[in-house]
Amino acid sequence: MLKVEKLTKMFGGLAAVHDVSVEFEARKINAIIGPNGAGKSTFFNLISGLRKPTSGRILIDGHDVSRLRCDRVARLGVGRTFQTTHLFEQATVLDNLIVGHRLRTRSGLWDVLINSSRLQREERECREKAREALDFVGLAHLENRVVLDISQEERKRVAFALALATEPKLVLLDEPAAGVNPEETEGLARLIRKMAEHGLTVCLIEHKMDMIMGLADKIMVLNYGEKIAEGTPAEIKANPAVIEAYLGSDHDAAA
Amino acid sequence: MRRFASLFTHPAARWVLLALALGFPFVASSEYQVYVMATAFIWAIAVYGLNIITGYCGQLNLAHGGFFAVGAYALAILTSDHGWNFWPAFLAAGLVSAALGAAVGVVSLRLKEHYFAIFTLCVGFIIYLLIDKWEALTHGAIGIRGIAAPDGFGLVDFSQTRPFYYLALGFLVLAIWFAGRLASSLLGRTFMAIRNGDALAQSLGIDLMRNKVLAFVLSTTYAGVAGALYASMIRFIGPEEANPNHTFDMITYLLIGGFGTLFGPLAGTVGVVWITQSLQFLEDYRMVIFGPLIVVLVIFMPRGVVGTFLGWKLRKDAEAARADARPGVDGMSGTEVKPHA
Amino acid sequence: MNLLFQQVLNGLTLGSIYGLVALGLTLVYGILHIPNFAHGALYMVGAFASYFFMTDLGLHYWIAMLLSGGVVAVLAMLCERLVFHPLRNAPPIHDKIAAIGILLFLEAVVQMFWGSDFRRMASPFGGILRFDGLIIPEQRLLIIVGAFTLMLALHLFLRKTMLGSTIIAMAQSREGAFLVGIDANRVAMLTFAISGMLAAFAATLYAPINLVYPAMGHLVIMKAFVIIVLGGMGSIPGAIVGAMILGFAESFGGFYLSSDYKDIIAFSLLVVILSFRPTGLFAKGAH
Incomplete structure (x- = not known):
């Protein structure tokens, strides 16, 4: 469904996302985790077209969208939420x-x-x-x-x-459960599952590990802009590189 | 209290308002008052334009007074120097402002927030300087005399105050009618989505440039039309019409009335124009009061008189509705599921 | 030769004044991300304050300049405290409108006391120096020397003192500054004070070869905006370089092209730059 090939985004001289390749299947829940500043939000911005990649390709159902404007990408079926969505109060x-x-x-x-x-x-x-x-x-x-x-x-x-x-065919959820209590998080997780059951491909960034581990079909771990692991929750939990990255960082995702 | 407030939002309220406006010349104590009201109407038309780009679309346009002057000068030059008839010149004035708006918009609307405000501030100043210096076209500081009054085709004489008042009112009604239709349409909602944030709007598939430029061109057209009417009313214009202070005046009207509301521009403009009129001593120093007022409003009441009132009423209504009927739906489950996409 | 020299001198003079005004503007922008439209009004108040101290109180030019710097610094701090601080979390359009409110207020107040007439400010440096056929009015020399001294002083303050380095730190990262225990409110007030003081000094330096009137800030502030867009919003060296570019462009453009349209040069420059580089000439690619 979503196929990313050697995606790189440079800001100034720094790579916010570096050489990331990954494939997400349709109708599955995919999670992206990683310490703060790992490039997760930039990754979302690249997929949704808000930012143009420095190099690499993004394919949605085989269409190359990496050079398209954000609104075009949205029309092709990529919906997204933000960490804070400004609604008209x-x-x-x-x-x-x-x-x-x-x-x-x-x-x-x-x-x-x-x-x-x-x-x-x-x-x-x-x-x-x-x-x-x-x-x-x-x-x-x-x-x-x-x-x-x-x-x-x-x-x-x-x-x-x-x-x-x-x-949308693909929804990108940026920290959907930030700032809500555990009970409500459970409810949101059910909602996300429901999206997948109704044929949507879900891709989310989240820090709440319990939620991710119970929800995701596949997890990709980013650290300093690079993909250090991908796999099922069980595989990720056992992956030494992931444990290293998390223990080495500020533990913000250790919950 | 809520009942009383409902009177203002009742659909009939606007007909009452129109009736009051139609009757105003008959109750006005002098022709001068009618003249002042007609001026207020013309400014209000321009403020409706500002409301489209700044109120609905959220882009602070500081060149609005410039486009007003462009409309005024277009009409003045065409009728006075080139002997055009009023109505073709009027149409041309609208088109010139729209075209200039499109040109400026295409360049400036790629810029984010601050840059757009700074850019348009400079555009407003360029227009002012050009009008002041480009003597071959604008007669410089001397200004332009002998501007045609609207042509009444021998039926009405629009160089008289009262007929002109009704003409201005007609255009104002048209301006409000279109603004209202726009605001409640999908297009207006698109503009408002842009106000809530560029990134969010784009992620909803909204073509930012296209919509912003459209909003901008609409706003400059309003300004140009208002400027042309203004020129045809006072019949003599000079570079001061392009003074950036007019833009600041219009922002004041809009802020006091309420950004992004349908009746804010009208309430703000007519209200402020009459307050300054009735306090004559204020005329020159009105900004001693309005300056701090702008600051206080922006801090404590950023939605203006109309916006604050509507917000208050909306919540009261919602409270009342909740008290009337407690919904028996379980919020979390969302049992009825319709398949998506 | 002499004509060319005059243009160079003129460019340097203009560049110096613009630089001082633009520095204040860019400092405030760097720290608080506010395009302070009221900055030109602070500049104007600075000129009137000096004018008042000199003509009404009979104080010496230098004393008047210092006092004026103090007055405007306090005024700028008040703006920060009373207006921009309460608006720090408001939508971005609000602080700009509030700045316009301040601008309108200050102009109206000055107009109320002094009227909108043009006034001349005397200066003890009315003489003219001659070097080998080159004519240098003393005041122009003073402007150039004064401006460069102030810029150097600002540089030293920002780089060599603790207080100054907090400004730099906050300009680089607001959250970072917060984490290392910098009092953001104090830094914001300090920044406003410096920006106001620079504006007042610039106005007092420039007024003797120009005129003093309530609308005198309009053109200057707009040019300062052009400069900081040119030099990258928030960049200090950018503001100085931008000011010099604009000063020379106006001086030579006004001489060789048309003096009527010299003010338009600045704005045309802005239009051209922003048309091709929507975030300014020297802006970094990030974000």
């Missing part, structure tokens, strides 16, 4: 989600001027898609609540819903 949850399906619509200025039937139809579609996504993440009842009033964990789910409304 003073609007309702549903209002925040409607724009998520915008990329599948074509109405422009002219449609707005004449209030064309295409615009009306597409607005309906976006609304439906937003509801569907909200329902999928289990927040259908919050539709009309103002974002300001919902909890941290609910915001996380809204951010998921926003990514899902783009109709």
Whole structure:
């Protein structure tokens, strides 16, 4: 599904991601772990097109997307969340989600001027898609609540819903469980599993090891921008290079 | 309290507002008041433009006054120096501002936040300097006289204050109507998504440049149209129309009214223009008060009068709705599952 | 020969003044990531403060300059405390608008007291030096020497003192500075104070060969912005180099091309640079 070949990104003289090759299968949950500053977020930014790689290729279902702009990549079916997703606080949850399906619509200025039937139809579609996504993440009842009033964990789910409304094939989740309590983390893990069960390929960055070990089908470990291991949770746990990297660093992921 | 507040957001409120505006010349105590109101309407049109790029799209445009002046000068030069009829010249003024906006936008909107603000500040100043220095085209500091009033085709005389007032009101209504339609459309939502962050918007598949340039061109068109109307009302313009302070004035109006709200530009502009009018001594030193007011608003009430009111009401409504009917849905499970993609 | 020399001298003078203003702007940007649109107003207040101390209180030029530096430094610190500090976590558009609010306020206040007339500031250095047919007005020499002295002093302060090195540390990494126990608030205030003081000195140095009026900061601040975009936002050497480039471009451009349009040169330069390098000429590739 996602195939990365010799991906490198240099910032100034430093390699944030260096010569990483990896392949993620469709409908699987893939995790990327590593100490702080290991290049995980940069890796996501490269895949989603926010940054251009210095060298290497990124293939999604065989299409080379490494030179495409972020919005093009999104249209090809890559959705993502951020560590903090800025939502419009003073609007309702549903209002925040409607724009998520915008990329599948074509109405422009002219449609707005004449209030064309295409615009009306597409607005309906976006609304439906937003509801569907909200329902999928289990927040259908919050539709009309103002974002300001919902909890941290609910915001996380809204951010998921926003990514899902783009109709992705691959979702990149950047620390989806940061800042939520263990019980809620469990709930989010169930949601992520549900995404995979519904045919999405999931790729996540996470520091919560318990969650990763129980959730991921495959784990890739980055350290100083380089891939030092990949494999099943069991393999990763037993890998001496991984243990070395974690013990050598600040232990931020040891939980 | 919430009931009372609902009066303002009731759909009929805008018709009441329109009726008040239509009736204003009949209750105004002098022609001068009508004139001031017409001026306020024209500025409000420009502020609606600023609201599109800065309020909805989140890009602080500091050249807005410049585009206002471009519209004013385009109309002035075409009607006064080249003898064009008003309406073709008016159309041309709008197009010139739009085209210039497109050219500036393509270059400047690639820039992030601070750079965009700095760049547009400089663009505004270049426009000012050019208007001041390029005497062959703009007559420099002398300014341009004999600008045509809107052509009423022998039916109405728009060089009179009252007819012009209604013309300005007509354009204002058009401006608000389009802004409203835009804001509630997918396109407006796209602009607002950009305001929430470039990276997030891009990851939602939004073409940043295309949408930002579109928002910018819309805003400069509004500014140009407003400028052209302004020139045709006062009939004599000089380089001071391009003074960057006009941009700052418009930002003040918008901030006080409320960024990114539909009625903020109107409330802010009309409100501030009347406050400064009624406090005549303030005219020259109004910034002694408005300067600190801007700072205080930005710190304590960044959403302006209208935005704060709407935010308050939205939450009150939500609270009331929750009190009315406690939803019996289990939040975590999300049992009804629809297949995705 | 003499004409050429005059242009060089002129370029150096302009570059020196722009440099001082741009340094303050770039320091503040480096630390707080605020494009301080009010910086030009601080420069203007500096000129008026000196003018007031000299004409109304009859103080000597140097004393007036020092006092003015103090006044504007305090004013800049107040801006930081009362305005920018409360806005440090607000959306990026807010601090810019607040800066505009400060700018409008300061201009209006000065206009209220002094009117919008143009005023001349006397200077004890009105004489002209002659070297072998070359004419050097004393004030211009003073500007160049004064500016370079100040730049050197700033350099020494930033590199050789503990206090100065905290500014550098914070400019490089806010979180890092926090970790090693630097009081970010103090550094921010200090930075604002230095930037205000430099602006006041620049204004007092330049005012005698120019004029004093409430809108005098407009062009200067915009050129300072052009300079720091040119030199990389937040870069100190970049600000000095950028200032010299702009000073010479204006001096020679104004002489050989058109003096009417010399102010446009700066902005055209900016448009051209940003069209090709959206993050400035010397900006590093990162982020």
